[in-house]
Amino acid sequence: MRPSVFIRLLVNGEEHALAVPAQRTLLEALRYDLGLTGSKQGCDKGDCGACTVLARERAGEGRGEAILSCITLAQDAQDLAITTIEGLAGPQGLDPVQRAFADCGALQCGFCQPGMMLSARALLDDNPKPTLPQIQEALSGNLCRCTGYTKIYEAVQVAAGLRAPAQRAPVQSERAAPSDSKAQTVKEIVP
Amino acid sequence: MMTLPDLTVLRPGSVAEAVEALRANPGARVLAGGTDIVPNLKYGMYDTRHLVALRGLSSELRYVREHQSGELRLGAMCSIDELGRSELVKARVPALADACRQIAGPQLRRMGTLGGNLCLDTRCVYVNQSHFWRSALGYCLKKDGTVCHVVAGGKRCVAAASNDTAPVLLALDASVKTISPRGERTIALHEFYVADGLHNTVLAPDELLTEVRIPAAAARRRQAFAKLRMRAAIDFPALNLAVALELDGHSVKSVSLAVSALAARPALIKGLQDLHGHAADAIFAEELGRRAHKQCKPLTNIGIDPGWRRDVLPVLVRRTVLRAIG
Numbered sequence: 001m002r003p004s005v006f007i008r009l010l011v012n013g014e015e016h017a018l019a020v021p022a023q024r025t026l027l028e029a030l031r032y033d034l035g036l037t038g039s040k041q042g043c044d045k046g047d048c049g050a051c052t053v054l055a056r057e058r059a060g061e062g063r064g065e066a067i068l069s070c071i072t073l074a075q076d077a078q079d080l081a082i083t084t085i086e087g088l089a090g091p092q093g094l095d096p097v098q099r100a101f102a103d104c105g106a107l108q109c110g111f112c113q114p115g116m117m118l119s120a121r122a123l124l125d126d127n128p129k130p131t132l133p134q135i136q137e138a139l140s141g142n143l144c145r146c147t148g149y150t151k152i153y154e155a156v157q158v159a160a161g162l163r164a165p166a167q168r169a170p171v172q173s174e175r176a177a178p179s180d181s182k183a184q185t186v187k188e189i190v191p
Numbered sequence: 192m193m194t195l196p197d198l199t200v201l202r203p204g205s206v207a208e209a210v211e212a213l214r215a216n217p218g219a220r221v222l223a224g225g226t227d228i229v230p231n232l233k234y235g236m237y238d239t240r241h242l243v244a245l246r247g248l249s250s251e252l253r254y255v256r257e258h259q260s261g262e263l264r265l266g267a268m269c270s271i272d273e274l275g276r277s278e279l280v281k282a283r284v285p286a287l288a289d290a291c292r293q294i295a296g297p298q299l300r301r302m303g304t305l306g307g308n309l310c311l312d313t314r315c316v317y318v319n320q321s322h323f324w325r326s327a328l329g330y331c332l333k334k335d336g337t338v339c340h341v342v343a344g345g346k347r348c349v350a351a352a353s354n355d356t357a358p359v360l361l362a363l364d365a366s367v368k369t370i371s372p373r374g375e376r377t378i379a380l381h382e383f384y385v386a387d388g389l390h391n392t393v394l395a396p397d398e399l400l401t402e403v404r405i406p407a408a409a410a411r412r413r414q415a416f417a418k419l420r421m422r423a424a425i426d427f428p429a430l431n432l433a434v435a436l437e438l439d440g441h442s443v444k445s446v447s448l449a450v451s452a453l454a455a456r457p458a459l460i461k462g463l464q465d466l467h468g469h470a471a472d473a474i475f476a477e478e479l480g481r482r483a484h485k486q487c488k489p490l491t492n493i494g495i496d497p498g499w500r501r502d503v504l505p506v507l508v509r510r511t512v513l514r515a516i517g
Contacts, residue, residue, distance in 0.1 A: 022199055045229075067302055068298045071302070073242075119298070
């Protein structure tokens with residue numbers, strides 16, 4: 001491995017000085033140098049959105065825009081202020097997006113969730129009352145292979161205060177209709 | 192998990208420094224948004240040891256300006272996302288704004304740049320794969336091998352130009368400004384691309400694309416862009432096309448049609464002059480579709496049935512032309 005380069009990263013408001021190989025990606029630096037494993041390594045080539053983090057210029061305000069850390073060089077991220085999923089919750093507790101995702105059950109395996117929630121946060125920072133197509137567009141760079149997205153869109157609407165979480169009663173198991181009772185009687189087979 | 196090869200990253204602070212870095216390090220490659228080159232480097236597609244990262248050039252090359260000649264000038268470091276939202280771009284070249292909004296997904300549009308999209312490496316289902324995958328197939332013309340898996344016996348790489356901004360800018364007669372140690376030059380976009388999948392532009396290794404220039408006349412032309420892809424986000428085009436029309440009342444004064452995601456060079460459909468003076472109607476749209484079908488032969492370089500792509504092309508052309516006519 002080549003000699004390391006010294007870089008400074010501003011992650012979740014904290015300044016870190018690191019010695020990393022020149023080709024280190026931001027995602028690798030977050031996960032393996034800083035131990036912030038909330039950002040996920042999915043496709044690792046910029047397709048799936050699991051590595052999404054929020055970034056803005058250091059001099060800027062707010063949390064910034066969603067970018068992909070797996071195809072950003074750590075060296076090239078030194079001028080940015082990065083927010084990862086670990087930095088989303090504030091002193092008051094969970095971010096409304098995180099609370100809404102939990103309330104709506106907007107996850108199954110959870111792998112896409114950090115990226116999904118950060119994309120949702122960036123959307124709501126920019127547009128506090130998005131329409132459903134705007135939500136779908138903003139999350140179109142985050143792939144989820146479990147949920148079918150319905151509850152994820154619902155969670156973003158809940159986080160935006162546009163609706164309450166859907167009440168989903170537990171599904172009753174079907175009772176056999178009386179007419180079926182005969183059909184269901186198993187005849188004993190006499191040898 | 193795919194790691195990047197050993198690299199030295201140079202971070203120039205100006206265009207002059209960037210050109211000097213390219214000159215001083217033969218084989219160096221340019222990193223702008225990184226959305227194309229980083230995955231390709233992870234795939235082991237380049238033997239480069241040096242990357243020239245252009246983030247420091249943002250203040251110099253990130254602008255949307257109207258020149259006094261009426262020409263629209265776009266800095267090469269403009270992000271795809273900001274061009275898709277720019278009021279000036281939407282007003283003057285709506286087809287370009289439309290194309291930008293259809294590139295990849297939201298995160299990639301924020302990272303990717305206009306210059307990067309125009310210089311996007313060609314793509315092929317047989318090469319945009321891991322090193323292991325390519326080695327199992329015995330490699331190909333584009334990288335490390337001597338055979339083409341798309342064209343049997345082919346001697347020239349036919350990996351597909353997959354930039355979505357290129358057909359629009361081609362149809363609108365745009366040009367690009369470049370800077371190298373030999374000075375500046377302006378290249379008409381129809382002379383910018385060459386039919387070689389290994390390196391499909393006329394850019395020299397130490398030459399940097401700095402600006403895109405769109406003639407004032409573009410704003411007067413009816414224009415539309417269309418992209419065929421499997422998913423509504425993230426995917427590269429299975430076909431893309433742009434049409435630009437100048438109308439004189441209800442008749443066509445001039446027309447140009449560019450189709451891409453075929454082979455290494457975006458294709459400008461030839462021989463449309465005899466349609467000048469034709470009524471701008473459904474028959475005209477149908478005829479343009481017929482000509483595009485005749486001149487464009489999709490290949491297996493994109494993993495979507497080429498026969499279907501060819502069949503769907505005239506339909507896409509007809510709809511796009513009708514949309515442009517309005």
